[in-house]
Amino acid sequence: MEERKDERRSKVLAIALVIMLTSVAAYSLVSVKVHRTSGIPLTGYEILDPVLEEDFTDGSAPTAFLPTTSSSFSRGGMTFDVLGKGSGLSVRKPVSMDKASVSLDITGVMRHKDAAVKVSFHISSGENSYLVNVVQFRHHVDIGCDFVVQGFSGTVYDDMFYDERGVLNVLLEIRDGEIGIGINGIPGKMEVPSSGVTVFSLEKVEMVGENEMTKGHMTISSFQVGNGSPHRYIDVLHKTIVPDGKDFCFTLHIHADRAYPKMFELMAEEAIEHGVHGTYDAWYFSHLNQFGTDDAVFREALRELNEAGWDVGIHAGGAMDLTREKVIAAIENISAEYGPISTWSDHGFRQQDICENGTTLGSIYYVKDLIKDIGAVCSHEWHSASSFYDLNLEGMSYSRAEYGDLPLFRVSFGQALMFYQNPGRQEDVGSWLRSWASERSVFVNHDYFPYFFYVTNATGRFSVLPEDDGIAQFPWSDLNPRKVFSDSAWHMLPSFHELLNWTGDHNIWYATVRDVYDRSCLLQQVEVYESPTRVTVKNPTSLPIKGFTLYTKSPPWYHLVSDGNKIEAEKGTGGSWHFVIDIGPNETLTLEKERNDMCGPQLSQDLGNETMFALPVLNIQDRHKIILLLKFGPF
Known part of the structure; x- marks a missing residue:
C-alpha cells in the first residue's frame, strides 16, 4: 500500500514539475483562458x-x-x-x-x-x-x-x-x-x-x-x-480541490517550534474523536530549549500522533544551522521512525533553508536535491502564504524562477486561530464559519501546537493567545519546552474544542498536507467549461481523478448526462449543490444538461456562437482580469 502511495506521489510530482517548467511567469500557477458566453448570467x-x-x-x-x-x-x-x-x-x-x-x-x-x-x-x-x-x-x-x-x-x-x-x-x-x-x-x-x-x-x-x-x-x-x-x-458551476462532494477541507501544517510531548497525545485524541488531521514538520536534533525526535520521550509521543493519522515531515532538520551531512542524518532518522517524509519546511533563515544556502550548489549547506526528492517544499518567505485563506482561490502548487523545478507549496493566509479565537462579534462559531461548506473551501493553516492548548500550574492557567476564557497570556518568546512548564498539565483550548465540535455536523475532507497538495497539483490543471446546455471537463494529466467535484450555490435546474449515465446534483450541509464525476487520464468529458424537477433558474438557451467559459482555480496575478473577463467579455 505504501509503495502504491509513493508511486502516485512520484507521478504527481512529475506532473507538477512539468507545470512549473512550462509556466510563462515564475509565479504563474497555470495558463488560463476565459471566455464569456452569451446566455450565461452574471452571478x-x-x-x-x-x-x-x-x-x-x-x-x-x-x-x-x-x-x-x-x-x-x-x-x-x-x-x-x-x-x-x-x-x-x-x-x-x-x-x-x-x-x-x-x-x-x-x-x-x-x-x-x-x-x-x-x-x-x-x-x-x-x-x-x-x-x-x-x-x-x-x-x-x-x-x-x-x-x-x-x-x-x-x-x-x-x-x-x-x-x-x-x-x-x-x-x-x-x-x-x-x-x-x-x-x-x-x-x-x-x-x-x-x-x-x-x-x-x-x-x-x-x-x-x-x-x-x-x-x-x-x-x-x-x-x-x-x-x-x-x-x-x-450561480454558475465552480470547481473545488475537495473531493467526493464533501463540504470542506481543514488541515493543519504544524512546525516544530515549542511543541511539548503532551500536545501530541491530546491532538491524537482529537484526531480519533473528530477526524482532524494534519502534518507535523519535526526536528530531529534537539537543542538547549526545544525538543527533537532524538529525545526518546518526545519521539514516542509523536509516534502516537502519527498512528492517529498525522503525517510527519521535516522542519529543516533542526532549529540551528545544519550542514548537508546533518540534514541527511535527520531525514534518515525521521524516516526510519515514521515512514517516508511527506513535506519539507524551512526554519527561520537557517543556512540549509532554500532561501539561504540550501539551493547553492557547492555549499556545505546544499540540500536542494534532498528536498526535491521529498516532493513538497514550503519556504520561509512571503510567497509561501496565499493571499487568501481558502486555497481554492489560488491553488496550493506554485513555482518561483529562483528555485527552478523545486515543488513549492503555499499555505493559507494566516493561522487557524482566526477561526476560533474571535468567532465574529456574535460569538458563534457556526454562523462565523458558515461560508466554509457553501464554498467547499480548502484550508491548510501553517501553525504551531501551543496555539491550540493551554497549561495549568500552581499559579494559574496560561496560553500564548491573548487572555480569554479566564486564561492568562504567556509570552511566546518565554515558552521553552525543555525548561518551562515541563511538568505541568496541558489541555485543549475550549474555543478550539468548540470548533472541532462544530465540524461534527459536516462531511469534511480531513487530509494530510501532502494529500491536499497532491490533489491540488492535479486539479489546478483540470479545465472546466460551461454553457447553458453542457459542461466540458478536460483532464490533461496522466493520472485519473476520482471524485472530482463541481458545485453551485443555486439549485441546479438540470442533471448532467454522459454516455447515457445520469449524474444528479446533491445538496451539501452548507446549502450548495454538487456534482461528482470521475475523469480518466487525458480524458475530455462532455456532460449534457437535462432539465430536472428542482426549482433553480434555467439559463438562457440563446447560445450565440456557443463559446463557453473556463472555471479556473485562480491565480492572484490573473484574478482581477478574469473577473473582468467574465463580467464584460474579452478585452
Missing part, C-alpha cells in the same frame, strides 16, 4: 417582479443614484470612483419594500490589504428605524444592524469569515423581528425586537469605502427592490 440575486429595478447598461444613470465622485458606463454597469472613507455611491429613492439586492464588482478598490467596502441600507417603519451595514474586508465580512424599535435601541451582529472574491452580491430581507442577509449566495440572519409592524420603507442605500485605504473604483451592475415577491440566487 447574483434576482428579485422576481421587483417594485424597483435599475438598468446600468444603457449609458445613463437613474436620477436617484448619486455618485460622490466621477462615474462612467460600460456593458458591465456604472463604474464610480472611491476616494476613501465615505466616498462612493448613494441611492435616495424611498420605496416600500421587504427586500433589496445589489451587485458590485469591488476588484478595483481591494488592492490594499486593509481596504474594505461598505454597503448600508437605511430602513424605516413608522417610528422604528434600522441601519444595516455590510462591510467586506479582505478575509471577513462585518454584518450588523443598529436599530431603534418602540423607543428601544441596540445593535445585533452576524459577522462571517469570508475571503473577498472580487464580486460582492448582497441581499437584504426584513420582516418583523428578523433581518436576513445574503452574501454571494450564503445566507445569514439577525434577530431584532418585534414591533408588530409589517410595512417597511427603504430610505437610502450607500456603497462606499469603509476607510482611507479603500481607493480606486467599483462597478454596480444590478440594483433591485422587492415587496412581497420571491427571490433567488443565480
Whole structure:
C-alpha cells in the first residue's frame, strides 16, 4: 500500500514539475483562458417582479443614484470612483419594500490589504428605524444592524469569515423581528425586537469605502427592490480541490517550534474523536530549549500522533544551522521512525533553508536535491502564504524562477486561530464559519501546537493567545519546552474544542498536507467549461481523478448526462449543490444538461456562437482580469 502511495506521489510530482517548467511567469500557477458566453448570467440575486429595478447598461444613470465622485458606463454597469472613507455611491429613492439586492464588482478598490467596502441600507417603519451595514474586508465580512424599535435601541451582529472574491452580491430581507442577509449566495440572519409592524420603507442605500485605504473604483451592475415577491440566487458551476462532494477541507501544517510531548497525545485524541488531521514538520536534533525526535520521550509521543493519522515531515532538520551531512542524518532518522517524509519546511533563515544556502550548489549547506526528492517544499518567505485563506482561490502548487523545478507549496493566509479565537462579534462559531461548506473551501493553516492548548500550574492557567476564557497570556518568546512548564498539565483550548465540535455536523475532507497538495497539483490543471446546455471537463494529466467535484450555490435546474449515465446534483450541509464525476487520464468529458424537477433558474438557451467559459482555480496575478473577463467579455 505504501509503495502504491509513493508511486502516485512520484507521478504527481512529475506532473507538477512539468507545470512549473512550462509556466510563462515564475509565479504563474497555470495558463488560463476565459471566455464569456452569451446566455450565461452574471452571478447574483434576482428579485422576481421587483417594485424597483435599475438598468446600468444603457449609458445613463437613474436620477436617484448619486455618485460622490466621477462615474462612467460600460456593458458591465456604472463604474464610480472611491476616494476613501465615505466616498462612493448613494441611492435616495424611498420605496416600500421587504427586500433589496445589489451587485458590485469591488476588484478595483481591494488592492490594499486593509481596504474594505461598505454597503448600508437605511430602513424605516413608522417610528422604528434600522441601519444595516455590510462591510467586506479582505478575509471577513462585518454584518450588523443598529436599530431603534418602540423607543428601544441596540445593535445585533452576524459577522462571517469570508475571503473577498472580487464580486460582492448582497441581499437584504426584513420582516418583523428578523433581518436576513445574503452574501454571494450564503445566507445569514439577525434577530431584532418585534414591533408588530409589517410595512417597511427603504430610505437610502450607500456603497462606499469603509476607510482611507479603500481607493480606486467599483462597478454596480444590478440594483433591485422587492415587496412581497420571491427571490433567488443565480450561480454558475465552480470547481473545488475537495473531493467526493464533501463540504470542506481543514488541515493543519504544524512546525516544530515549542511543541511539548503532551500536545501530541491530546491532538491524537482529537484526531480519533473528530477526524482532524494534519502534518507535523519535526526536528530531529534537539537543542538547549526545544525538543527533537532524538529525545526518546518526545519521539514516542509523536509516534502516537502519527498512528492517529498525522503525517510527519521535516522542519529543516533542526532549529540551528545544519550542514548537508546533518540534514541527511535527520531525514534518515525521521524516516526510519515514521515512514517516508511527506513535506519539507524551512526554519527561520537557517543556512540549509532554500532561501539561504540550501539551493547553492557547492555549499556545505546544499540540500536542494534532498528536498526535491521529498516532493513538497514550503519556504520561509512571503510567497509561501496565499493571499487568501481558502486555497481554492489560488491553488496550493506554485513555482518561483529562483528555485527552478523545486515543488513549492503555499499555505493559507494566516493561522487557524482566526477561526476560533474571535468567532465574529456574535460569538458563534457556526454562523462565523458558515461560508466554509457553501464554498467547499480548502484550508491548510501553517501553525504551531501551543496555539491550540493551554497549561495549568500552581499559579494559574496560561496560553500564548491573548487572555480569554479566564486564561492568562504567556509570552511566546518565554515558552521553552525543555525548561518551562515541563511538568505541568496541558489541555485543549475550549474555543478550539468548540470548533472541532462544530465540524461534527459536516462531511469534511480531513487530509494530510501532502494529500491536499497532491490533489491540488492535479486539479489546478483540470479545465472546466460551461454553457447553458453542457459542461466540458478536460483532464490533461496522466493520472485519473476520482471524485472530482463541481458545485453551485443555486439549485441546479438540470442533471448532467454522459454516455447515457445520469449524474444528479446533491445538496451539501452548507446549502450548495454538487456534482461528482470521475475523469480518466487525458480524458475530455462532455456532460449534457437535462432539465430536472428542482426549482433553480434555467439559463438562457440563446447560445450565440456557443463559446463557453473556463472555471479556473485562480491565480492572484490573473484574478482581477478574469473577473473582468467574465463580467464584460474579452478585452
